[in-house]
Structure formats: C-alpha cells, structure tokens
Amino acid sequence: IAGITQAPTSQILAAGRRMTLRCxxxxxxxxxxxxxxxxxxxxxxxxxxxxxxxxxxxxVPDGYSVxxxxxxxxxxxxxxxxxxxxxxxxxxxxxxxxxGSNTQYFGPGTRLTVL
Amino acid sequence: GQNIDQPTExxxxxxxxxxxxxxxxxxxxxxxxxxxxxxxxxxxxxSYNVLDGLEEKGRFSSFLSRSxxxxxxxxxxxxxxxxxxxxxxxxxxxxxxxxxxxxxxTVRA
Numbered sequence: 515i516a517g518i519t520q521a522p523t524s525q526i527l528a529a530g531r532r533m534t535l536r537c538x539x540x541x542x543x544x545x546x547x548x549x550x551x552x553x554x555x556x557x558x559x560x561x562x563x564x565x566x567x568x569x570x571x572x573x574v575p576d577g578y579s580v581x582x583x584x585x586x587x588x589x590x591x592x593x594x595x596x597x598x599x600x601x602x603x604x605x606x607x608x609x610x611x612x613x614g615s616n617t618q619y620f621g622p623g624t625r626l627t628v629l
Numbered sequence: 630g631q632n633i634d635q636p637t638e639x640x641x642x643x644x645x646x647x648x649x650x651x652x653x654x655x656x657x658x659x660x661x662x663x664x665x666x667x668x669x670x671x672x673x674x675x676s677y678n679v680l681d682g683l684e685e686k687g688r689f690s691s692f693l694s695r696s697x698x699x700x701x702x703x704x705x706x707x708x709x710x711x712x713x714x715x716x717x718x719x720x721x722x723x724x725x726x727x728x729x730x731x732x733x734x735t736v737r738a
Contacts, residue, residue, distance in 0.1 A: 547725075549728075557672070564723075572725065604672070618726060
C-alpha cells in the first residue's frame with residue numbers, strides 16, 4: 515500500500531515557468547488537500563477538494579490552481595512561478611463525513627525552489 | 630478562521646515528561662489534532678480530540694477543553710527519537726485544518 519505519493523521530490527524552477535506538482539492516493543479517500551509549509555509559519559492550506567469534481571480555496575490560493583478529475587489524483591499547478599512560492603508542498607487526503615476522526619494523512623512532500 | 634498558538638521551542642531530558650500547550654480561537658470547532666513531524670519528513674498523525682477530556686495512546690496523551698479553547702500534548706518517558714516538531718491543528722465544520730506554527734522539542738541525553 516503506497517498511501518499518498520507526490521512527484522517530483524524536489525525541483526528548482528526559473529521564475530515565470532509553469533509547474534505542476536502531482537499527488538496520487540490509493541486509499542479511496544474522498545477529500546484531498548494541498549498545503550505549503552514555510553519556516554515559522556506552519557502548514558497553510560492552498561486548495562482542497564471534498565469530492566471528485568469539486569474544489570475550494572484555502573488560506574493562500576493566489577497563484578495556484580487545482581483540478582480533481584477523479585478520486586485518486588489532485589494536481590497543483592503554478593501558472594507562472596514566483597520566488598515567494600519557494601516552499602515545501604504537502605498533499606494530504608482524508609475521508610470526509612461518515613463519523614470517525616476523518617484524519618488527514620500526508621504525502622512525503624515536494625521541495626520547490628523558484629529562482 | 631482559526632488563531633492557533635503554541636510555544637516555538639521546548640527542551641527536555643531523556644526519560645522526562647514534556648507538556649506542549651495549544652490555545653485556539655475558532656469559528657466552528659470540529660476537532661483538534663496533534664501531528665509529529667521529524668525534520669525533512671511529512672507530518673504523521675498522533676492524536677485526535679473532539680470531546681473534552683484526556684485521550685491516552687501509549688506514551689502520548691492529549692487533552693482538550695473546548696470551553697477554554699485549550700489543548701495539550703503530553704509526552705512521557707521521553708526518548709531521543711521524540712525530538713521533532715509537534716503541530717496542533719484545529720478542524721472546522723468544512724473539515725479543513727488550520728495549523729499552529731509548531732513546537733520544536735529537543736530531547737537531550
């Protein structure tokens with residue numbers, strides 16, 4: 515069981531370039547999330563999706579877009595990267611609803627540097 | 630939105646007990662989570678509280694008081710491998726998590 519995979523592991527990108535970070539889960543979770551983690555600021559939610567076909571904005575959505583064409587995949591796209599988007603990006607997934615703790619489980623992260 | 634506060638750093642000795650406090654102000658509380666994150670790794674789930682009281686899981690316990698907007702994570706019998714960041718996160722009614730900045734715990738021999 516892989517859980518959640520993210521690709522690439524790390525990337526150095528020139529400012530102005532387009533970049534898509536990939537996230538795939540095999541747990542059949544209905545909800546998926548993208549966070550960025552910056553020193554001293556903790557994890558901040560970028561976008562989320564509670565079910566395939568729907569997405570929502572988190573705390574810091576500007577400069578990012580997402581799509582959720584199916585249950586398993588939730589790519590995050592930076593249309594035109596800027597240096598302030600240098601960060602570690604984590605994808606997470608959970609079951610939403612139906613009782614229980616609905617815990618979010620995290621992928622291994624992508625370290626992105628924009629120069 | 631959520632406003633979540635936790636100490637930046639704590640240091641303790643191997644075998645000791647450490648308590649990490651977390652206070653929050655929320656609009657629509659729907660549970661509180663603690664995660665552990667080792668340097669360079671992903672956060673991993675430790676505990677979940679939705680009702681007031683203490684949840685115990687081996688060496689780790691978590692407490693919640695909803696009326697006070699307060700939680701703590703208690704780490705007992707500290708081991709060197711417990712050196713990590715501990716993240717407090719509050720969930721809203723849309724199942725979104727808001728995280729505190731994290732508490733870095735250093736365990737010394």
